[in-house]
Amino acid sequence: MGRMKFIIGGLLILGAVVYLIFSSTQASAEYFLTVDEVNAKGASIVGKNLRLSGAVVGDTIQYDPNTLTLTFQIAHVTGDNNQVEAQGGLAAVLHAAVIDPNRSRIKVVYNGPKPDLLKNEAQAIMTGQLGSDGVFHADELLLKCPTKYQDAVPSQTTK
Amino acid sequence: MLAEIGYGILVVAFFVALYSVGAAIYGDRKKSAAIVESARRAMLLLWPLITLSAACLIYLLVTNHFEVSFVYEVTSRSMPTYLKVTAWWGGQAGSLVFWSWLMSAFASLVTLRTWTRDREFLPWVIVVTSITTAFFIGLAVFYENPFAFMWFDKSGQVIKAMFQPVGSIPVPPPADGNGLNPLLRHPGMIIHPPMLYLGFVSFVIPYAFALAALITGRTDDRWIRITRRWTLVAWLFLSAGLVLGSRWAYDVLGWGGFWGWDPVEIAALMPWLTGTAFLHSVMIQEKRGMLKHWNMILIILTYALVIFGTFLTRSGVLSSVHAFAQSAIGPAFFAFIGVTFITSIALVIYRWPELRGETEMKSMLSREALFLLNNLLFMSVLVVCFWGVIFPLISELVTGQKITVGPPFYLRATGPLFAGLMFLMGIAPLSAWGHSTITTLGRALWKSAAAALVITVVLFFTYTKNAIALTGFFLIAFVLLVTLVEFWRATLARMKTQNENFLLALWTLVGRNRRRYGGYVIHVSMMLMAIGILGINVFQIDTQKSLSQGESISIGDYTLRFNDLKQFPNMVNGQEERYVNRAEISLFENGKLLTTLYPRYDVYPDGQPMTLPGLYSTLKGDVYVILVNWESSSASLAPFKVFINPLVNWLWIGSILFIFGILIAAWPERETELVTARSRRAHQTSAAD
Numbered sequence: 102m103g104r105m106k107f108i109i110g111g112l113l114i115l116g117a118v119v120y121l122i123f124s125s126t127q128a129s130a131e132y133f134l135t136v137d138e139v140n141a142k143g144a145s146i147v148g149k150n151l152r153l154s155g156a157v158v159g160d161t162i163q164y165d166p167n168t169l170t171l172t173f174q175i176a177h178v179t180g181d182n183n184q185v186e187a188q189g190g191l192a193a194v195l196h197a198a199v200i201d202p203n204r205s206r207i208k209v210v211y212n213g214p215k216p217d218l219l220k221n222e223a224q225a226i227m228t229g230q231l232g233s234d235g236v237f238h239a240d241e242l243l244l245k246c247p248t249k250y251q252d253a254v255p256s257q258t259t260k
Numbered sequence: 261m262l263a264e265i266g267y268g269i270l271v272v273a274f275f276v277a278l279y280s281v282g283a284a285i286y287g288d289r290k291k292s293a294a295i296v297e298s299a300r301r302a303m304l305l306l307w308p309l310i311t312l313s314a315a316c317l318i319y320l321l322v323t324n325h326f327e328v329s330f331v332y333e334v335t336s337r338s339m340p341t342y343l344k345v346t347a348w349w350g351g352q353a354g355s356l357v358f359w360s361w362l363m364s365a366f367a368s369l370v371t372l373r374t375w376t377r378d379r380e381f382l383p384w385v386i387v388v389t390s391i392t393t394a395f396f397i398g399l400a401v402f403y404e405n406p407f408a409f410m411w412f413d414k415s416g417q418v419i420k421a422m423f424q425p426v427g428s429i430p431v432p433p434p435a436d437g438n439g440l441n442p443l444l445r446h447p448g449m450i451i452h453p454p455m456l457y458l459g460f461v462s463f464v465i466p467y468a469f470a471l472a473a474l475i476t477g478r479t480d481d482r483w484i485r486i487t488r489r490w491t492l493v494a495w496l497f498l499s500a501g502l503v504l505g506s507r508w509a510y511d512v513l514g515w516g517g518f519w520g521w522d523p524v525e526i527a528a529l530m531p532w533l534t535g536t537a538f539l540h541s542v543m544i545q546e547k548r549g550m551l552k553h554w555n556m557i558l559i560i561l562t563y564a565l566v567i568f569g570t571f572l573t574r575s576g577v578l579s580s581v582h583a584f585a586q587s588a589i590g591p592a593f594f595a596f597i598g599v600t601f602i603t604s605i606a607l608v609i610y611r612w613p614e615l616r617g618e619t620e621m622k623s624m625l626s627r628e629a630l631f632l633l634n635n636l637l638f639m640s641v642l643v644v645c646f647w648g649v650i651f652p653l654i655s656e657l658v659t660g661q662k663i664t665v666g667p668p669f670y671l672r673a674t675g676p677l678f679a680g681l682m683f684l685m686g687i688a689p690l691s692a693w694g695h696s697t698i699t700t701l702g703r704a705l706w707k708s709a710a711a712a713l714v715i716t717v718v719l720f721f722t723y724t725k726n727a728i729a730l731t732g733f734f735l736i737a738f739v740l741l742v743t744l745v746e747f748w749r750a751t752l753a754r755m756k757t758q759n760e761n762f763l764l765a766l767w768t769l770v771g772r773n774r775r776r777y778g779g780y781v782i783h784v785s786m787m788l789m790a791i792g793i794l795g796i797n798v799f800q801i802d803t804q805k806s807l808s809q810g811e812s813i814s815i816g817d818y819t820l821r822f823n824d825l826k827q828f829p830n831m832v833n834g835q836e837e838r839y840v841n842r843a844e845i846s847l848f849e850n851g852k853l854l855t856t857l858y859p860r861y862d863v864y865p866d867g868q869p870m871t872l873p874g875l876y877s878t879l880k881g882d883v884y885v886i887l888v889n890w891e892s893s894s895a896s897l898a899p900f901k902v903f904i905n906p907l908v909n910w911l912w913i914g915s916i917l918f919i920f921g922i923l924i925a926a927w928p929e930r931e932t933e934l935v936t937a938r939s940r941r942a943h944q945t946s947a948a949d
Contacts, residue, residue, distance in 0.1 A: 106624055107621065107624070107629075110624065111636070114633075114636055114637075114640070117676075118640040118643060118644075118677070121640075121644070121672075121673045121676060121677070122643070122644055122647055122673055124672075125644075125665070125668075125669045125672040125673035126647075126651065126665055126669060126673075128668070128669075128672060129665050129666060129668035129669040129672065130663045130664070130665055130669075131663065131664050131665065131666060132661060132662075132663050133652070133661070133662035133663060133664060152664060166806045166897060166899060167806055169804055169805070169806060169899065180662065213804060213901075214804060214888035214899045214901060215888075215899075228666070
């Protein structure tokens with residue numbers, strides 16, 4: 102009898118933890134997508150939490166310092182690290198993506214100060230939602246420049 | 261030449277460590293005290309050897325020997341000497357040597373104690389500590405050599421090697437080094453890694469004794485008693501390391517917070533979670549002879565997570581879990597963790613019958629049951645953290661779609677668990693060993709609970725209507741009241757029976773029961789920290805705007821006026837160290853001038869920016885203003901981001917009290933240890949009746 106009490110108690114805790122993990126995962130999961138995948142899925146992912154990455158196209162960066170509205174385009178880059186390595190590393194892949202006029206692109210809108218690392222051929226990693234107009238509304242914008250990639254900085258420095 | 265000597269000594273140290281492992285095992289098998297003594301002496305030799313090797317490395321770092329690849333990567337001529345010394349642990353290769361150095365120091369310290377009562381543990385403690393040391397030295401010797409030079413191979417690529425590879429030519433020594441990343445040149449960041457490492461390394465000692473207990477079959481609580489202080493010290497350093505890292509993030513990274521649920525941060529938090537659970541559950545084994553399996557599993561997990569954490573926090577930029585495999589030493593780490601973990605668990609299974617509890621757990625509200633629940637909750641937080649880190653990998657394997665979870669996931673999933681832990685912190689100290697009922701517990705607790713409810717109602721009408729915050733405040737008030745009442749009641753009792761005045765009574769009370777009251781002080785400090793954590797997570801507000809000179813921005817009760825901006829190079833030794841952009845801002849609260857803030861935006865010659873916030877900090881909360889991205893604006897127009905971080909200061913106040921609490925708990929107290937041992941024996945005899 103005494104033993105039973107503890108087993109039931111333990112199962113209850115286990116159930117609660119499993120529920121917590123799964124419900125929280127569902128509520129806050131972010132889908133990692135590339136530009137091609139976003140364009141392919143289109144309307145089906147409008148409004149979901151997405152994490153999108155791509156290469157910043159320098160010519161398209163526009164910034165209004167009064168309203169702190171930042172818009173730019175990103176070009177498709179593969180999400181597979183092995184492919185990145187095979188194609189000569191991140192810097193080469195980003196460069197190739199930006200100079201290729203046939204590469205699919207997506208427009209990004211972000212409200213906030215313009216980050217220092219936002220420049221041509223930087224890798225942008227954004228979280229946000231896709232609007233029904235096909236524009237990506239970024240809530241958070243992380244940037245990586247391949248030249249700085251080597252530095253042993255904890256990754257939160259990019260926030 | 262010095263590089264070759266340093267490397268040579270490291271190689272020697274590696275073999276000495278292996279010898280001490282071999283000799284300790286052989287000596288134990290052959291029952292030869294002389295061979296075990298030889299193993300111990302070999303192990304004692306490790307620290308001087310690694311010290312010598314480290315001295316070579318530091319000399320190379322300080323004297324700008326940029327032909328050495330590691331020196332080139334982490335130092336530059338413009339860095340002051342003390343920073344060049346601390347660059348020792350500023351990069352992966354050096355920090356491996358640093359780790360081995362600390363490990364050998366602690367292993368030496370522990371073998372210097374008197375072993376007469378615990379002779380049988382000695383060889384196995386040597387085996388575990390020396391294997392760990394050998395592993396880290398081995399990584400430096402074979403994979404990440406801090407003394408390696410740079411060479412051009414046939415295709416013109418720069419490669420790192422100690423001795424000239426066939427067909428390569430030496431790279432001419434560079435005129436200047438890359439330098440330590442400026443973000444890391446902060447006092448907090450200079451002592452944060454050593455603190456974490458000290459915490460990591462000290463946890464190896466209780467693990468070594470745990471394994472010794474498993475191997476020798478002496479599975480009573482002797483190993484726990486020997487290592488109790490080591491565990492507390494480990495916990496102190498690990499906690500201090502976490503807090504310092506948070507403070508660094510708050511002061512230097514300029515994103516308004518101190519904890520971002522980054523995989524690197526989680527990697528340092530995970531051993532803290534298992535270590536904290538361990539710290540609690542060993543008390544049950546000491547007092548009641550229960551939870552022995554738990555204690556073994558917890559310390560084994562802590563060791564595995566310590567090694568994992570060392571790897572993760574030093575493997576460079578970690579953008580995704582995929583980065584693990586890309587590091588050259590990743591497979592070596594995983595193999596080591598795998599082998600040690602499986603061996604340890606196999607030993608626990610082998611000794612399973614001997615680790616049975618001496619008494620059975622009966623009441624669900626008894627103190628031991630509540631401690632078990634505390635353990636389960638800590639493990640649940642660990643599972644949540646682990647899940648968050650590996651989830652992207654799993655989702656990609658299963659669905660082919662990479663899905664990640666961010667801070668909202670961790671907050672949502674760990675929130676209720678932390679609330680549960682806080683609740684336990686309130687009731688467990690008042691529950692009795694062996695047996696407690698709702699009635700006895702309720703009688704002890706209802707006054708504190710009612711008072712906490714009153715405080716919560718007052719807060720509801722005066723401060724916040726947020727349900728999460730109110731739940732949190734209720735729990736905080738409850739735990740604080742219960743704990744303070746405990747102090748109060750025991751002090752009053754002492755005043756009456758011993759005729760002492762209040763301060764003397766409190767002093768002797770704490771002095772006689774350091775563990776218990778040290779623990780309570782830690783609980784109080786945790787509640788203060790919880791106020792800060794709750795404040796920033798629930799109440800943080802922010803706003804951003806580009807201001808022209810003289811213009812203002814309002815947030816909450818505060819108004820900030822942009823007065824001026826100064827730009828100038830900061831010179832060190834006649835060289836431009838960084839370019840400073842410093843804004844001057846007047847801070848008003850309800851129209852009254854409070855202070856002037858100077859948020860800064862510094863740019864280093866290599867283009868690395870550093871955002872330093874202007875901070876106005878009170879017990880009520882912080883005003884945290886950052887000057888964002890100077891480049892994109894003109895002198896008359898600067899963009900600012902302002903955060904109001906309510907109550908966050910309580911986190912730092914709590915941290916200081918926390919260290920104080922550990923010092924109380926860890927202070928030697930010989931007397932009571934004997935008393936508890938005696939009372940436990942008495943208890944066992946009565947249980948046998």
